[in-house]
Amino acid sequence: xxxxTVPPTEVPMSRRRDTxxxxxxxxxxxxxxxxxxxxxVPAGLFLLAxxxxxxxxxxxxxxxxxxxxxxxxxEAPWVGLANYATVVGSQLFSxxxxxxxxxxxxxxxxxxxxxxxxxxxxxxxxxxxxxxxxMLLLPWLLPLIVSSATWRMILDRDSGILNETLxxxxxxSSPIPWLTSPSVALIxxxxxxxxxxxxxxxxxxxxxxxDIPEELYEAGALDGATGWKAFWHITLPNxxxxxxxxxxxxxxxxxxxxxxxLGLTNGGPANAxxxxxxxxxxxxxxxxxxxxxxxxxxxxxxxxxxxxxxxLRANRRAVDE
Amino acid sequence: xxxxxxxxPVVAASRRHPKPARRTTHSGIFTVLGVIFLAIMLFPVYWMxxxxxxxxxxxxxxxxxxxxxxxxxxxxxxxxxGANLVTSLVxxxxxxxxxxxxxxxxxxxxxxxxxxxxxxxxxxxxxSQMIPGIVIANALYTAYNDLGLLNSIPxxxxxxxxxxxxxxxxxxxxxxxxxxxSIVEAARVDGAGLVRAFVSIVVPVSRNAIITAALFSFLFxxxxxxxxxxxxxxxxxxxxxxxxxQYLGSQVANWSxxxxxxxxxxxxxxxxxxxxxxxxxAGAVGGAVK
Numbered sequence: 001x002x003x004x005t006v007p008p009t010e011v012p013m014s015r016r017r018d019t020x021x022x023x024x025x026x027x028x029x030x031x032x033x034x035x036x037x038x039x040x041v042p043a044g045l046f047l048l049a050x051x052x053x054x055x056x057x058x059x060x061x062x063x064x065x066x067x068x069x070x071x072x073x074x075e076a077p078w079v080g081l082a083n084y085a086t087v088v089g090s091q092l093f094s095x096x097x098x099x100x101x102x103x104x105x106x107x108x109x110x111x112x113x114x115x116x117x118x119x120x121x122x123x124x125x126x127x128x129x130x131x132x133x134x135m136l137l138l139p140w141l142l143p144l145i146v147s148s149a150t151w152r153m154i155l156d157r158d159s160g161i162l163n164e165t166l167x168x169x170x171x172x173s174s175p176i177p178w179l180t181s182p183s184v185a186l187i188x189x190x191x192x193x194x195x196x197x198x199x200x201x202x203x204x205x206x207x208x209x210x211d212i213p214e215e216l217y218e219a220g221a222l223d224g225a226t227g228w229k230a231f232w233h234i235t236l237p238n239x240x241x242x243x244x245x246x247x248x249x250x251x252x253x254x255x256x257x258x259x260x261x262l263g264l265t266n267g268g269p270a271n272a273x274x275x276x277x278x279x280x281x282x283x284x285x286x287x288x289x290x291x292x293x294x295x296x297x298x299x300x301x302x303x304x305x306x307x308x309x310x311x312l313r314a315n316r317r318a319v320d321e
Numbered sequence: 322x323x324x325x326x327x328x329x330p331v332v333a334a335s336r337r338h339p340k341p342a343r344r345t346t347h348s349g350i351f352t353v354l355g356v357i358f359l360a361i362m363l364f365p366v367y368w369m370x371x372x373x374x375x376x377x378x379x380x381x382x383x384x385x386x387x388x389x390x391x392x393x394x395x396x397x398x399x400x401x402x403g404a405n406l407v408t409s410l411v412x413x414x415x416x417x418x419x420x421x422x423x424x425x426x427x428x429x430x431x432x433x434x435x436x437x438x439x440x441x442x443x444x445x446x447x448x449s450q451m452i453p454g455i456v457i458a459n460a461l462y463t464a465y466n467d468l469g470l471l472n473s474i475p476x477x478x479x480x481x482x483x484x485x486x487x488x489x490x491x492x493x494x495x496x497x498x499x500x501x502x503s504i505v506e507a508a509r510v511d512g513a514g515l516v517r518a519f520v521s522i523v524v525p526v527s528r529n530a531i532i533t534a535a536l537f538s539f540l541f542x543x544x545x546x547x548x549x550x551x552x553x554x555x556x557x558x559x560x561x562x563x564x565x566x567q568y569l570g571s572q573v574a575n576w577s578x579x580x581x582x583x584x585x586x587x588x589x590x591x592x593x594x595x596x597x598x599x600x601x602x603a604g605a606v607g608g609a610v611k
Contacts (some may be wrong), residue, residue: 033517035514035515035516036430036434036515038426038434039426039427039429039430039434039438039515039519040426040427040430040431041440042422042423042427043424043426043427043486043490044427044442046423046482046486047445047446047449047486047487048481048485050457050480051449051452051481051483052455053460053464054452054457054459054460054461055452055456055460056460057459057460057463057464058456058460061459061460061463066463069599070463071463071466086331117380121354121355121358122355123353124348124351125348126348126349126351126352126355127348127349127352128352128355128356129351129352132352132355132356132358132359134594134598134601135359135363135594136358136359136362136363137594137601138362138363138366138590138591138594139362139363139365139366140541141540141560141590141594141601142366142544142590142591143543143544143546143586143587143590144544144546145544145546145562145565145566145586146369146562146565146583146586146587147365148569149369149565149568149569149579149580149583150365150366150368150369150583151365152569153368153369153372153576153579153580154365154368161368191578195365198362201600209486218546230390241517252451255453256417256453256454256455258454258455258547259546259547262546262550262566263546263565263566265570277453277455278454280453280456280459281455281458282553284455284459284462284551285458285462285550285551290459290462290463293455293459294459297453297456297459298456300453300455300456301452301453301456304451304452304453305448307451308447308448308451311451312444312447321424
């Protein structure tokens, strides 16, 4: 199923053989079979230790009173669902939930629409199109904290280039406090995240567009489907499997975004950009309430897994079609 | 329609017959438009470089072009963050070696051996990529505290490898599926063991995919911020991403030093994009699973 998205790089795609591999040995524990198992053991152990264990540990931690004291005394009393009660009862919970939703939906919508427009644009082969398209990847490859720092300077209320430009063009009369006003901070963070996500969307959607046979457009043109009509009736329906993969993956990766928000606003001003993952980080690593932080994490995992299931189904449909 | 396999973007060149009319009449306009779009998208990157060369260290007086470039920001950045850059480099290289060493054999096994549980394993790998980093950080902090791995380079190498290993396995497997088993079997007939055949046949044949996986592993580890933030508590081991974050907390008056550090931290991404473009293009599509 991963084949849908992973390219078989440079190796020529030869058909897999139809004859079974040399399974001449019937006995299970031949040296050969043990060696085969050893190929996957290190990766298996790593995945168990660095993905399996953390998930289990977060579940147990969320049921314990796990604080700084625990590190000294080794005691973490079981408290049942008290941490979850703390989370849900917290004044910050519903704002964080709403912010997570707004941040995710806003980011995905912006990235997708601009990404699709650019992918469609680059589909026309013109001089330098390949070069320009690959240069477009740069924002995606930069460390997120570098992007955050740069945007923080650009969005600076008093000396940032954005306010300066908008002001000198006469679009705004007074500088907009992008990152310091609770009413616009979330919008600013979403805008930055859109900028970061566009290259990914362009790349995947461009790949999807390349797969639509040109003949469909030629046939459509005969029936009068050109321009927007062709886009609605030929491009979008044929792109649907790729679109669902892009959107669901976008959600899964946006929900857990932490670097960008910490770098831009640290969850402020006045908690205006608190999301579930920022809450989880702050409870665990600022307040040292690991139990509460783990409870936030688990809520995040459940939401992610929900979308993971949607992703796998969308992906499977993509393979089937 | 044909399948949506992303083989297409990589070998996209093979399907290149747009309508000739489109191409000849408007192509110049499209190039101009493309350059404008790119300029808008990359403006922040330009602004970062520009600000890093401004003498005052203050964006208020920033010119649109650094007519009188000053390297004071870079001097300051190297004095403050030089050691952190080296730390990042060591961690990223370590993570690349570790990740590829673990991922390559597993990818080969998942591509070519007939285990019954392969689909389950692939599903687990896909899902592992979706687990939020903060979940891993929460658990690793307590575990590392007991194991004495906090504030250590090996600790960060292992943690950063969580960004790399699932991605590397998937991207390597996709390439290794295409290896004809006959070339491996030929070596086996000549008496090579499985390990020997893997090292002397599979690895060289998969060279390009391994380079792609290694380059991306480097970028992922180099960019890591979450584990740097949560798994270090002292200044002893401090990757440059954390250095920038701390700059943001204390040094916002001296933007040229902050931006100089940002530029220095962007060098790997820029170098890879310019020098290793074809590998990046391959990985970017594989990045769909990242």
